[in-house]
Amino acid sequence: MSSIEINKTGEPDMLQASDGRLTLSVPIQIKRRSGRKLVTLPNGEIEKTRPWDNAATPLQLALARGYRWLNMMESGEAKSLREIAAREGVDNSYVSRMVNLTTLAPDIVAAILDDALPNHITLFDLAVDPPVLWEGQRERVKRALYT
Structure with missing residues (x-):
């Protein structure tokens, strides 16, 4: 039967x-990252072997x-944010906030896509x-890091 016990010494061990x-x-x-639990190995490396660990984060989905x-707006498929909100069944302000993400600085977008932003920076x-x-966007992210 398998069991999990906490190794208090922090050293690898093998018993026969x-x-x-x-x-x-x-x-x-076991650390939380973007709402997920990940195993951190002794050398600090994060083990990501399960396919569901590669699922998009909420910030990535919002982007x-x-x-x-x-x-949809630029192609003429939708005439307004209000029309998109009605199609998606969400609030107008939610659609507006998600479209605001398209104006973020490239380095902030890259950090979102790489899941490199700290967990406490929110949508x-x-x-x-x-x-x-x-x-100004970079300054806001820096302020969020230190508050």
Whole structure:
């Protein structure tokens, strides 16, 4: 029967029982990242072997929605944000906030796509009334890091 025990020493260990069974002890940490639990190995490397660990984060999904909805407006598929909101069954302000994400600085977009932003930076921090200039957006992200 399998069991999980906490290795208090933090050192790898292997025990061999007289009946031939092996007990391996590997120090790991379980960390939360973007609402998901990930195993951190002793060398600090994050193990990502399960396919569901590669699922898009909420910020990545919001960014994709924003670009999709902006494309609908630019192509003429939708005439207004209100029309998109009605089609999607969401509030007008939600659609507006997602489209605001399309104006973010390229380095902030890259950080969202790489899932490199700290967990405490929220969609609200990025999507509600973003500064027009990219430098202002970067300053807002920096302020969010230290508050």
